[in-house]
Amino acid sequence: MTILDIIIQQLTNGLILGSFYSLVALGYSMVYGIIKLLNFAHGDIYMVGAFVGFVILSFVSTLLGDGWLGILPSMILAMTAVGFLGVLIQRIAYRPLLSAPRLSILIVAVGVSLVLFNSVMVVTIGEYKAFPSGLGYEGITMGHVHITYTQMVMVGATAVLMIALHLFIAKTIYGKAMRAISIDMDACRLMGIDVNKIIALTFFVGSSLAAAAGVMAGVYYGSIHFFMGFVIGLKAFTSAVIGGIGSIPGAMLGGLLLGLLESFGTQLPWVGTEWKDVFAFGLLILLLVFKPTGILGRTEIERM
Amino acid sequence: MSETVLEIEGLQTFYGKIHALRGISLNVPKGKIVTLLGANGAGKSTTLKTISGLTRAAAGRITFRGQEITAAAPHAIVRMGLIHAPEGRRIFKGMTVQENLDLGGFTNRGERAEKQRRLQYIFELFPILSNRRNQDAALLSGGEQQMLAIGRALMTDPELMLLDEPSMGLAPFLVQAIMKIIRKLNEQGTTILLVEQNAKVALRLADYGYVLETGRIVVEGDSATLREDESIVKAYLGGGH
CATH class of the missing domain: 3.40.50.300 (P-loop containing nucleotide triphosphate hydrolases)
Structure with a gap:
């Protein structure tokens, strides 16, 4: 393999990984932006998304097959269902604590994470589940590099979701309300904005994006398990911090950067794949020390 | 009375x-x-x-x-x-003048014609806002920010x-x-x-006063x-x- 082959291959790997990180990081960043909560249950939402997608696809595939024709509608259904789960969690666990000290709500988020994690563990008896997709390895081969259609569809789907989200935030009145709440919540109330509804909407959007990533990860890796959300939750948090937590373009950028960094980092001499988490979290520590506002973040004086 | x-x-x-x-x-x-x-x-x-x-x-x-x-x-x-333009103006800095006004009209978001009518009315009251509608509200001067705060509050066509x-x-x-603007608003029915x-x-300016x-x-x-x-x-x- 030539250097170019390696670059193209790692670029593909990095983009796929980065897509997952970005989609999950978006929910982290949106929720942080609007209510200043680091939602540590968000990685588990991604995991639940994968399992909900698994269940839905099991039914849908009997009708539409287990190719993209079955997977895409299953993904949309899973996104909707998990979006509502996010709203429900927000309503039950977070909303009563919105005016409480930030630390209380943070601890509740850890509690929600444990509830989701353990519930799925009990339901699945802690087993790996084979994701029932029938996608093959067909694709485009260029020299030594092989890029599957699955990989291309995933990067494409992520791009579509991000563009849709960007338009939603930039152009619609609800997107503007989300940004305004992150600037001044009480001023929004005085504009006649039902702040609780907009917060719920934010949780819906963030959770459904994480579910999309969960379903795609299931399809891509072929198996899912109850602890798959833990590490990606931390990685997505890292991505959000890289981009600047609270910033939506920052979350997209941070996720992609982290994905690329991990895949290229493993190509360094004497460094193997087992080092990729060291890269990610080493970077997180450096950033938190030297540039806690990230690449695109606003300077924020308030501390967690 | x-x-x-x-x-x-x-x-x-x-x-x-x-x-x-x-x-x-x-x-x-x-x-x-x-x-x-x-x-x-x-x-x-x-x-x-x-x-x-x-x-x-x-x-x-x-x-x-x-x-x-x-x-x-x-x-x-x-x-x-009933609309409340709060102390300190509280405009949304980091968003454009136009976006601030859009948010002022949140409650009648479905009604396009009404929104256009209100915008036009506000831009007549404060022509400067029209010129700067695509600028970040944070870049406005203090007086302009106050105009934006009042303009934003007027997007709902408030009774009070x-x-x-x-x-x-x-x-x-x-x-x-x-104060002149406030008098004008009042003369127009607010x-x-x-x-x-x-x-x-x-x-x-006022007709009646209470001292707290x-x-x-x-x-x-x-x-x-x-x-x-x-x-x-x-x-x-x-x-x-």
């Missing part, structure tokens, strides 16, 4: 353990400008916040156009036609507008300009409840009476003016 738009009876509010409002009663008649005066910490802003629902009343009754709104949510109160210290931090000629520290300016001291109304009367009564001016309104 004309029709009453806003009626408050025995209003009490706490901030934690601080008894901020100790029984406030007042009336705002339709089409008038009523002003709340008093020193810092007298409870003027708290009164406005309690009316608009940001702060909960501990006791008392607030009635707007015949409907009780004492425990209503802020967004529901806005929908009824609560204005908290619109003259704060502005140069005298800008204060005059803002009832106004104005909170001011600058009693001289407020009493020249430590959460109570200590004096009330026609602006002309308040303005001319030496003892009141000396005791409550800063005799220096």
Whole structure:
């Protein structure tokens, strides 16, 4: 393999990984932006998304097959269902604590994470589940590099979701309300904005994006398990911090950067794949020390 | 006596353990400008916040156009036609002037024609906002920010507008300009409840005034009476003016 082959291959790997990180990081960043909560249950939402997608696809595939024709509608259904789960969690666990000290709500988020994690563990008896997709390895081969259609569809789907989200935030009145709440919540109330509804909407959007990533990860890796959300939750948090937590373009950028960094980092001499988490979290520590506002973040004086 | 738009009876509010409002009663008649005066910490802003629902009343009754709104949510109160332009302007910095105005029109978001009509009206009142509509609101000067805050509040076509210290931090000629706008709004049919520290300016504009001291109304009367009564001016309104 030539250097170019390696670059193209790692670029593909990095983009796929980065897509997952970005989609999950978006929910982290949106929720942080609007209510200043680091939602540590968000990685588990991604995991639940994968399992909900698994269940839905099991039914849908009997009708539409287990190719993209079955997977895409299953993904949309899973996104909707998990979006509502996010709203429900927000309503039950977070909303009563919105005016409480930030630390209380943070601890509740850890509690929600444990509830989701353990519930799925009990339901699945802690087993790996084979994701029932029938996608093959067909694709485009260029020299030594092989890029599957699955990989291309995933990067494409992520791009579509991000563009849709960007338009939603930039152009619609609800997107503007989300940004305004992150600037001044009480001023929004005085504009006649039902702040609780907009917060719920934010949780819906963030959770459904994480579910999309969960379903795609299931399809891509072929198996899912109850602890798959833990590490990606931390990685997505890292991505959000890289981009600047609270910033939506920052979350997209941070996720992609982290994905690329991990895949290229493993190509360094004497460094193997087992080092990729060291890269990610080493970077997180450096950033938190030297540039806690990230690449695109606003300077924020308030501390967690 | 004309029709009453806003009626408050025995209003009490706490901030934690601080008894901020100790029984406030007042009336705002339709089409008038009523002003709340008093020193810092007298409870003027708290009164406005309690009316608009940001702060909960501990006791008392607030009635707007015949409907009780004492425990209503802020967004529901806005929908009824009562808007509150808060102290410190509180415009959304980091968003454009146009976006700020869009958010002001959140409650009538479905009605495109109405929104256009309101925008046009606001741009006629404040042509500068039209010129700077695509700029970040943070880049506006203090006076322009106040214009944006008032413009944003007008997007709903309110029946009653609560204005908290619109003259704060502005140069005298800008204060005059803002007061002129408030008078114009009032002449076009908006009832106004104005909170001011600058009693001289407020009493020249208002029809009726209430003076607050430590959460109570200590004096009330026609602006002309308040303005001319030496003892009141000396005791409550800063005799220096």
